[in-house]
Amino acid sequence: MASRNVPNERQRAKRKPSRARRAIGIIGWLLVAACGLCFGGLIGYIGFASDGVAMRTISAIVTREATPARAFPGRNSITILALGADQDRDRRKRITNRSARSDTIMVVKVDFDRMRADAVSIPRDTLVRIPGHGWGKVNAAHALGGVELAAKTVSDLLGEIPIDHVAVIDYVGFQRLIDAIGGVELYVDKRLKYDDNWGDLHIDLQPGFQHLTGEQAMGFVRYRHTDSDFKRIERQQVFVQALKDKLKSPGVWVRAPDVLNKASKMVASSLTYEQLLALATYVRSLPQDAVQMKTLPVRDGRGTYLTVDKEESKKILRELSFWESYTYSKR
Numbered sequence: 001m002a003s004r005n006v007p008n009e010r011q012r013a014k015r016k017p018s019r020a021r022r023a024i025g026i027i028g029w030l031l032v033a034a035c036g037l038c039f040g041g042l043i044g045y046i047g048f049a050s051d052g053v054a055m056r057t058i059s060a061i062v063t064r065e066a067t068p069a070r071a072f073p074g075r076n077s078i079t080i081l082a083l084g085a086d087q088d089r090d091r092r093k094r095i096t097n098r099s100a101r102s103d104t105i106m107v108v109k110v111d112f113d114r115m116r117a118d119a120v121s122i123p124r125d126t127l128v129r130i131p132g133h134g135w136g137k138v139n140a141a142h143a144l145g146g147v148e149l150a151a152k153t154v155s156d157l158l159g160e161i162p163i164d165h166v167a168v169i170d171y172v173g174f175q176r177l178i179d180a181i182g183g184v185e186l187y188v189d190k191r192l193k194y195d196d197n198w199g200d201l202h203i204d205l206q207p208g209f210q211h212l213t214g215e216q217a218m219g220f221v222r223y224r225h226t227d228s229d230f231k232r233i234e235r236q237q238v239f240v241q242a243l244k245d246k247l248k249s250p251g252v253w254v255r256a257p258d259v260l261n262k263a264s265k266m267v268a269s270s271l272t273y274e275q276l277l278a279l280a281t282y283v284r285s286l287p288q289d290a291v292q293m294k295t296l297p298v299r300d301g302r303g304t305y306l307t308v309d310k311e312e313s314k315k316i317l318r319e320l321s322f323w324e325s326y327t328y329s330k331r
Helices: 039-046 055-065 140-157 171-180 214-222 229-247 256-266 273-284 310-319
Strands: 077-085 102-111 116-121 127-130 134-137 165-169 184-188 192-196 201-205 208-212 267-269 291-295 298-300 306-308
Touching: 077 140, 102 140, 102 273, 127 140, 127 306, 134 140, 140 165, 171 214, 184 214, 184 229, 192 214, 201 214, 208 214, 214 229, 229 291, 291 310
Parallel strands: 077 165, 116 291
Antiparallel strands: 077 102, 102 116, 127 134, 165 267, 184 208, 192 201, 298 306
16 A cells, blocks of 8 residues: 655545544644744744833843743753644534544654754544554544543554643634734635534635635635645645744734733643743744654555554654654554
């Protein structure tokens, strides 16, 4: 069977979803730079200017105080699991408080000594062993046991790597956040149209370069109705670049208080505010080529499952800074 490596390789044949939620994944990404491109970048670019205080002065103070050495004493790197969890609904379409499936899964490592940040996306349909629950799709772990089980499952999948922090992204907050910065400009590769009345998701985007509101941006990063999850991951990466460009805009600075307020509500994270500031300051200083994003190589499996291509995964993961000595799980 052909291996899956990068998003633009041969896509899987379309499969009819049993539920709309399976056809449309939730962004969860936004932390794509869970470590900085987006979330850290948000704070990094606009969080240091507020209430008319001079940017230069505040930036100097934050850079001096919110450092990796202070925020993460004794650590030369940290690893974050970023999840985009959908909202679960009951039979009457009401949102419940149960943990939902994590439709976007990304592991990010920020290496302070090597001055780099690496991220690997895990396709949500990847077949894994979920501790205490047997075999299933990796995105089910969060619904079955919350962030603890999700972290354990992903850690085992990637060779028992340590997961230091978990961040769960609220996609409703994501929409509000994008609106707070005035939307983003990006290129839509083709007509994207989908209606999910159950999940209250409606996507209708025309092809071409355009300005997207928060709701439209959410549709852009979630859409996969006529595509595979790999194409969706590719769009998420396009979105991240567009967000980075927007955050460099001088006009964003005047919205700093509102943006920071929404950013704090967008992500449920085990990271403290000081740690987030330290990450933002650090990642903001990294050159573009010091940040790498990869997709875990997988193969078509039975039904809607994908199986990890272990040999290709070893090659990919060795290129990244996740493991000093790679020990891929043989289970």
